[in-house]
Amino acid sequence: xxxxxxxxxxxxxxxxxxxxxxxxxxxxxxxxxxxxxxxxxxxxxxxxxxxxxxxxxxxxxxxxxxxxxxxxxxxxxxxxxxxxxxxxxxxxxxxxxxxxxxxxxxxxxxxxxxxxxxxxxxxxxxxxxxxxxxxxxxxxxxxxxxxxxxxxxxxxxxxxxxxxxxxxxxxxxxxxxxxxxxxxxxxxxxxxxxxxxxxxxxxxxxxxxxxxxxxxxxxxxxxxxxxxxxxxxxxxxxxxxxxxxxxxxxxxxxxxxxxxxxxxxxxxxxx
Amino acid sequence: xxxxxxxxxxxxxxxxxxxxxxxxxxxxxxxxxxxxxxxxxxxxxxxxxxxxxxxxxxxxxxxxxxxxxxxxxxxxxxxxxxxxxxxxxxxxxxxxxxxxxxxxxxxxxxxxxxxxxxxxxxxxxxxxxxxxxxxxxxxxxxxxxxxxxxxxxxxxxxxxxxxxxxxxxxxxxxxxxxxxxxxxxxxxxxxxxxxxxxxxxxxxxxxxxxxxxxxxxxxxxxxxxxxxxxxxxxxxxxxxxxxxxxxxxxxxxxxxxxxxxxxxxxxxxxxxxxxxxxxxxxxxxxxxxxxxxxxxxxxxxxxxx
Numbered sequence: 001x002x003x004x005x006x007x008x009x010x011x012x013x014x015x016x017x018x019x020x021x022x023x024x025x026x027x028x029x030x031x032x033x034x035x036x037x038x039x040x041x042x043x044x045x046x047x048x049x050x051x052x053x054x055x056x057x058x059x060x061x062x063x064x065x066x067x068x069x070x071x072x073x074x075x076x077x078x079x080x081x082x083x084x085x086x087x088x089x090x091x092x093x094x095x096x097x098x099x100x101x102x103x104x105x106x107x108x109x110x111x112x113x114x115x116x117x118x119x120x121x122x123x124x125x126x127x128x129x130x131x132x133x134x135x136x137x138x139x140x141x142x143x144x145x146x147x148x149x150x151x152x153x154x155x156x157x158x159x160x161x162x163x164x165x166x167x168x169x170x171x172x173x174x175x176x177x178x179x180x181x182x183x184x185x186x187x188x189x190x191x192x193x194x195x196x197x198x199x200x201x202x203x204x205x206x207x208x209x210x211x212x213x214x215x216x217x218x219x220x221x222x223x224x225x226x227x228x229x230x231x232x233x234x235x236x237x238x239x240x241x242x243x244x245x246x247x248x249x250x251x252x253x254x255x256x257x258x259x260x261x262x263x264x265x266x267x268x269x270x271x
Numbered sequence: 272x273x274x275x276x277x278x279x280x281x282x283x284x285x286x287x288x289x290x291x292x293x294x295x296x297x298x299x300x301x302x303x304x305x306x307x308x309x310x311x312x313x314x315x316x317x318x319x320x321x322x323x324x325x326x327x328x329x330x331x332x333x334x335x336x337x338x339x340x341x342x343x344x345x346x347x348x349x350x351x352x353x354x355x356x357x358x359x360x361x362x363x364x365x366x367x368x369x370x371x372x373x374x375x376x377x378x379x380x381x382x383x384x385x386x387x388x389x390x391x392x393x394x395x396x397x398x399x400x401x402x403x404x405x406x407x408x409x410x411x412x413x414x415x416x417x418x419x420x421x422x423x424x425x426x427x428x429x430x431x432x433x434x435x436x437x438x439x440x441x442x443x444x445x446x447x448x449x450x451x452x453x454x455x456x457x458x459x460x461x462x463x464x465x466x467x468x469x470x471x472x473x474x475x476x477x478x479x480x481x482x483x484x485x486x487x488x489x490x491x492x493x494x495x496x497x498x499x500x501x502x503x504x505x506x507x508x509x510x511x512x513x514x515x516x517x518x519x520x521x522x523x524x525x526x527x528x529x530x531x532x533x534x535x536x537x538x539x540x541x542x543x544x545x546x547x548x549x550x551x552x553x554x555x556x557x558x559x560x561x562x563x564x565x566x567x568x569x570x571x572x573x574x575x576x
Contacts, residue, residue: 007377091361099379
């Protein structure tokens with residue numbers, strides 16, 4: 001099993017697209033978490049939420065997590081699709097499965113690679129946010145006050161949970177649709193369009209849609225990061241449920257996506 | 272289902288069947304490959320060869336029937352010591368040839384040192400550092416063979432291994448397969464190329480429309496040739512040939528005679544005819560027309576070359 005995980009990690013570590021996704025995620029997080037808000041702050045425009053406070057070190061956990069419910073989550077989904085779907089595109093499932101491993105082993109190694117990649121992403125987001133918040137504190141002459149270690153660990157765990165949920169959604173879409181293009185397209189439509197329409201158009205009009213929101217993955221991810229300090233003005237972030245329910249719902253989706261992907265992969269022929 | 276019992280042969284299938292909806296891709300296939308032989312699995316494109324091989328490797332689940340490789344039923348150790356190259360090579364384009372083999376060695380659970388050995392076996396050591404995406408079709412095919420050899424296989428399953436290879440590459444592949452067979456490795460090789468199978472295989476199974484229509488040795492297929500003879504005057508030649516080999520073994524096609532005799536009779540027949548004043552202008556052994564035989568077996572499907 002470990003040799004399969006190691007082989008999978010080598011594949012992903014040497015794949016340029018994975019590093020591009022990470023770079024895009026960091027640039028987006030930095031741009032919309034610090035650069036744009038700080039530019040607005042300097043120019044006297046309203047920053048939204050709690051203003052400059054969200055850019056200071058004490059709030060860096062919430063700012064680092066801010067993109068995960070939507071746009072950085074979308075990159076996590078793309079990562080999951082690439083990890084599993086690339087094997088269909090290149091026809092390499094047969095090369096891997098003609099060697100010795102069982103499908104359970106290979107699928108588990110895929111999930112391990114996604115989990116590792118998401119962990120690297122979340123840690124990198126935290127490091128970039130911490131550095132950026134230090135710079136902002138220096139620029140505005142604010143004290144370097146950091147959140148407690150437990151808060152940071154809690155934020156990392158929540159970030160990983162949300163990122164892994166989106167990544168595993170990418171994996172299951174890739175396996176269900178046997179490729180990369182359509183899963184990425186459909187996944188992004190869901191995350192960037194449907195979720196947004198439900199929240200901003202349907203939910204205010206229909207009570208049952210508003211209730212439904214409380215069981216969907218995106219709104220629960222948004223509620224979870226809101227509980228950890230992300231400004232409610234951030235897209236996709238709204239404390240519609242408590243943190244306990246949010247963790248539970250996101251975890252249930254994660255398990256459901258992983259199980260569905262595994263079941264499909266185990267039962268289907270490799271054409 | 273037939274009552275064939277599975278034994279410990281390298282490849283055994285009993286009534287192996289695969290259906291896709293209304294279409295039967297493979298129909299109750301009973302295939303046996305014996306230890307140490309090179310078995311040619313011949314058939315036109317779409318005959319069911321690749322589907323059969325995929326079922327052997329567990330990539331495609333049979334609708335019904337049984338499979339056993341090296342005496343093992345499908346399970347955790349099923350593909351131990353089984354190497355395969357199915358429907359062309361497939362690797363990660365951003366990794367080097369060596370990098371790809373290292374990844375597959377990880378999945379196979381074999382030592383990384385084995386990678387350089389198989390690269391050397393297929394003659395790819397010099398290009399091992401280059402990205403797979405830069406390889407020619409022939410190099411990709413050789414890398415596919417290298418991947419199949421990673422586990423020091425006792426059974427090698429190769430699907431159209433000569434695709435994309437130039438004549439020298441095909442000759443190298445032939446030598447490699449013979450060497451592996453001499454070392455005790457059993458080879459199951461599928462192809463739609465008659466010449467490829469004929470030159471390298473010990474036995475041949477012919478599949479068409481999902482059914483195994485013939486299973487024989489290459490030597491048996493070559494049996495049944497005739498001695499072709501052109502001589503003048505025709506009537507005197509016919510009379511003497513009737514005495515020498517029998518009238519029933521003498522066939523005249525208007526231009527020459529075809530004699531149902533063994534090849535080693537040629538010198539004696541020539542000497543007798545010349546001694547009897549018959550002028551012999553042509554005398555040659557003509558083997559059976561394998562191509563015609565296969566067209567008959569495959570029902571005239573046109574993509575057997």
